[in-house]
Amino acid sequence: MTAHHDIGYRALFAHPELVRDLLAGFTPFKLFGGIALSCFKRINATYVSERAVRREGDMVWRVQLGAGLHVYVLLEFQASVEHLMAVRMQTYIGLLYQDLGKRHELRRGKLLPPVLPLVFYNGQRRWSASLDLAGVLMAAPAGLAPFQPAQRYVLIDQKRLDQSTLKTTANVLALLFRLELSSAPEVVEEIVPALITWLCARPQRGLRRSVARWANRVVERRSGKPGPFSLENMEEIADMGRKLLTWAEEFESIGFKKGRAEGKAEGKLIALRAMVDTLLRSRFGELPAPALQRIEQGTHAQLDRWFKRGLTAASLDAVFGDGEQ
Template sequence: MTSDSLYHRLFSHPLMVEHLVREFVPEAMAAGLDFSRMERVNAKFHASTGSSREGDVIWRIPTRNGGEIYLYILLEFQSTVDWWMVVHSVVYVGLLWQQIIKERRLKRGDTVPPVLPLVLYNGDARWNAPEDLSDLITLPPDSSLWPWQPRMRYYLVDEGAFPGEELARRESLVALLFQLETCAEPKDLLAAVDGVIAWFRSHPGYETLKRVFTELVHQAGRKDSTIPLPLPDDLLEIRTMLASKVEQWQQRWKAEGKADVLLRQLDRRWGAVPPEIESRVRAAESSQLDEWLNRLMEGRTLAEVFEPPSTH
């Protein structure tokens, strides 16, 4: 799972925001937005009046009919789903409106611009928190108090909820980001990296984004800390290194599978496996495990499997 600092850098780039909205927000909501004139907004609300979320990103996007919307991207990197996210959204949108009122010196009769709160979530578990504030308010459906309750709903983009085939059909950088984040197999990771390389090759001039994606791919390759992967300056170089690393992953997983089989068979024949034997099995190479599995067929004792009797 990618760090929030990398995501903050990614979605501080207008192209990533445009791809996110065009590809993953309903067309009716994105229609009429003028991405060519969008601009970043710095949140200025802090501890005394409320706290801004350091990783979140806010953009002001003009519309083609002379209006504007504020896109508030809430980046979620927690391992567990935030049940109260819609409550937080109410607070953050309110604080943003207060900032706008103050900065623009809005007066009686003025209005505030609309805000689209968008939760971008990349956790492993699927998001299951309420998206509408009304689902968290303890009132019966027919209560006369409903007209006086606050209303809020955020738009959810749950990366892991998109099928891999659907992401592969899209050609945006955001879809490629989601592929990198959600691929489960090494070959899928390499395919996603190839997609990123191809995108930047056909879209020159995005060196800043390319550098962030290089770091992102590097991070994906560091899932196994026992095999260090230095950070190169070029995506092609890191792809070559990653391909070699993926081969090592596959060899390791193959060995782990053999170790599991051997330990189960040892347990069935001679009972609980001593810790020192289990450690030895877990640390063994694939070829050594093959040898032990062969000895297991004829071995009469645990010792004979690991230290066969001398033939002399």
């Protein structure tokens, strides 16, 4: 049975933007960072062996690195440790090569393309399976060692990613991973405002929808309340701010220890202030000191008004409405 987290990640990584972010930001292979999105193509990940036994990999992408050079990226999503993952990856790679031949995608005499096998793991237990097939094979008798199979795969253990690295990684995946891993105050003050700003700035509706749905599921799982992210039109995007404030009040259940009413009001102001600051920086760059002071001293009503204006305003003057910064 397919785990719910698998479905969520498959929806995220159905977008070439996020596949590129994953490869460039969370693997050692930085060469993917400069590759155009048009060079990423998702291909069939269902193969049938010679015995008609149906096998499925989670996702396969073909990435064109240069003229005549393609790399196939096999993405496998795991919520639990699989002791024989290296065996499974070797099987998937063999079936992929076999499938390429059956579909006549290899010219006669042409060498097989390189493959990057990648396991994305978000389970609670630390990953303990061998990353190398040699780790699950018995030692071969003398003389047979050269004939034993070999296979390695790359592991991304999401729940054990370094927090400082996540903070310095400038892509939306880092924000989504931090949403799962960070403390409640950091989520309210930094991560959610940054995600809202990212959603506002992205014209691709399908990509925004996948990110918003995934983020809402994480928020609901952590807080027990519906997430604040919406995206269908500008009115709903503007309403995310109000949803965030309501949601922040309930954040105490996951560690936002502001039990009294005045504490909740303070938390709402902190969240709204961070949201306005993030939005305006994304639209107008570094903010001048007077603008920062106004945000810091703004009332709830002023901050709400500046956030709504900031979505479409042409300048900071238009945001603050009176020509002052």
